[in-house]
Amino acid sequence: MNRGFYLPVKNEYAVAIDIGTTKIVTLIGRIKKNNVLEVIGYGLAGCKGIKKGIVIDLNDATKSILNSIEAAEKATKMFVDAAYIGVTGKHISIINNSSEININNPNKVVRKQDLERLLSKANRINISSQHEVIHTLIKQFTVDDEKGIVDPVGLATERLGVELLVIYGSSTLIKNTVNSVKNTNIEIEDVILEALASSEAVLTPEEKNSGVVLLDIGGGTTDVAIYKDKKMVFTYCLPVGGDLITNDISIGLNIPFSKAEDIKKKFANVDYNFYESLNNVNMGDIKIDRNKATLNIKLYTIVDSRVKELLQLIKEKIESYGFMYSVPCGLVITGGVSQMKGLKTMANSIFNLPVRIGAPIDTEGPSEVVNDPIYSTSVGLLRYAFQLKKFSSVEQFEEKNASLRSRFRDFISRILKS
Ligand SMILES: Nc1ncnc2c1ncn2[C@@H]1O[C@H](COP(=O)(O)OP(=O)(O)OP(=O)(O)O)[C@@H](O)[C@H]1O
Numbered sequence: 001m002n003r004g005f006y007l008p009v010k011n012e013y014a015v016a017i018d019i020g021t022t023k024i025v026t027l028i029g030r031i032k033k034n035n036v037l038e039v040i041g042y043g044l045a046g047c048k049g050i051k052k053g054i055v056i057d058l059n060d061a062t063k064s065i066l067n068s069i070e071a072a073e074k075a076t077k078m079f080v081d082a083a084y085i086g087v088t089g090k091h092i093s094i095i096n097n098s099s100e101i102n103i104n105n106p107n108k109v110v111r112k113q114d115l116e117r118l119l120s121k122a123n124r125i126n127i128s129s130q131h132e133v134i135h136t137l138i139k140q141f142t143v144d145d146e147k148g149i150v151d152p153v154g155l156a157t158e159r160l161g162v163e164l165l166v167i168y169g170s171s172t173l174i175k176n177t178v179n180s181v182k183n184t185n186i187e188i189e190d191v192i193l194e195a196l197a198s199s200e201a202v203l204t205p206e207e208k209n210s211g212v213v214l215l216d217i218g219g220g221t222t223d224v225a226i227y228k229d230k231k232m233v234f235t236y237c238l239p240v241g242g243d244l245i246t247n248d249i250s251i252g253l254n255i256p257f258s259k260a261e262d263i264k265k266k267f268a269n270v271d272y273n274f275y276e277s278l279n280n281v282n283m284g285d286i287k288i289d290r291n292k293a294t295l296n297i298k299l300y301t302i303v304d305s306r307v308k309e310l311l312q313l314i315k316e317k318i319e320s321y322g323f324m325y326s327v328p329c330g331l332v333i334t335g336g337v338s339q340m341k342g343l344k345t346m347a348n349s350i351f352n353l354p355v356r357i358g359a360p361i362d363t364e365g366p367s368e369v370v371n372d373p374i375y376s377t378s379v380g381l382l383r384y385a386f387q388l389k390k391f392s393s394v395e396q397f398e399e400k401n402a403s404l405r406s407r408f409r410d411f412i413s414r415i416l417k418s
């Protein structure tokens with residue numbers, strides 16, 4: 001494969017790489033004039049060397065990433081020299097930070113420099129030297145005691161405040177992910193949290209505004225994000241995903257992992273009504289293949305308990321942070337496991353909230369990409385990449401303060417140099 005023969009990806013396009021536990025996706029796309037994201041080509045490759053969102057074998061990970069990049073290059077006839085990449089894993093943590101300053105100018109009106117002063121004060125966050133900030137998201141501004149201000153510039157007030165959601169992770173683990181991509185000889189444009197990316201791809205503005213929980217259940221991780229009043233207010237990564245379900249099937253039915261994976265995708269169903277129907281048929285209808293029915297019940301029992309456990313763990317987490325009653329739009333589930341039959345019914349009964357299964361929205365491109373929940377993270381990475389490229393106003397959800405930005409750039413360049 002002669003990668004160098006293609007022309008570099010043009011300026012109006014961006015490249016995103018989703019480094020998942022089971023697969024790597026490279027997407028190349030652009031934002032069209034009507035604000036719709038257009039995916040013009042993609043590369044999908046199986047993944048080795050990544051587990052639960054983190055690199056466990058650098059060479060294997062790099063090879064898988066390269067396979068995916070090369071497939072995307074072949075599809076678009078473009079040469080990828082830089083990309084936005086996703087990070088996740090249980091090392092990701094959050095801090096809520098708020099800060100306030102007095103507005104001292106004679107008119108008592110918030111100016112741009114006041115905003116910068118406030119944000120740089122709010123950004124003095126105590127995290128250990130083993131951690132790095134990935135995002136600083138603005139939840140809201142306050143002027144005097146008035147909350148929910150989107151852009152305070154020009155408003156009159158005595159005091160200006162801000163509430164931030166700071167997302168950070170282990171420097172070493174992020175560095176490993178960055179290096180696995182860097183070893184393919186491409187530049188890293190930025191690192192984006194996968195939960196944030198998936199949310200960007202599948203949640204509607206209305207859901208984000210009213211309050212919603214996003215679950216991206218992949219092969220090795222379940223990424224959680226909660227939105228309220230248009231902003232992300234919480235995120236969490238549970239290092240459990242579909243691989244664990246497959247593993248249980250493999251052990252329970254005494255079959256190899258790959259066979260268990262096939263059976264899971266084709267036959268697993270966690271809807272209680274399905275189980276009931278199996279029982280009824282098994283008892284009443286003598287024409288039914290009893291072995292098949294017994295096997296189905298066994299499969300149901302294994303998968304049901306694993307998926308229930310996963311959803312219960314998430315529910316407990318959400319409850320412990322007090323968000324259960326502030327998410328009227330309920331749950332939007334995406335990622336490969338969202339295709340599990342009966343999942344919607346089960347999640348609905350566990351959370352007692354509305355549930356929908358989400359795939360990318362407002363996206364054009366190959367139908368196998370834009371309609372499939374396994375592409376939510378990569379589509380969202382691409383969408384978010386364009387928002388970062390815009391760098392526009394502070395009313396955007398991410399803080400674009402120059403000092404912070406350079407701090408992050410420092411972090412990336414330190415990683416790249418070391
Ligand atoms: N129809 C289906 N029913 C049940 N599970 C499914 C189905 N299709 C895919 N999956 C499961 O989805 C998982 C893969 O999902 P996805 O591609 O979102 O994960 P990933 O991005 O590689 O991993 P992660 O995000 O956890 O690092 C696998 O466990 C796979 O078995």
Ligand SMILES: [Mg+2]
Pocket residue numbers: 019020021218219335377
């Ligand atoms: Mg994933």
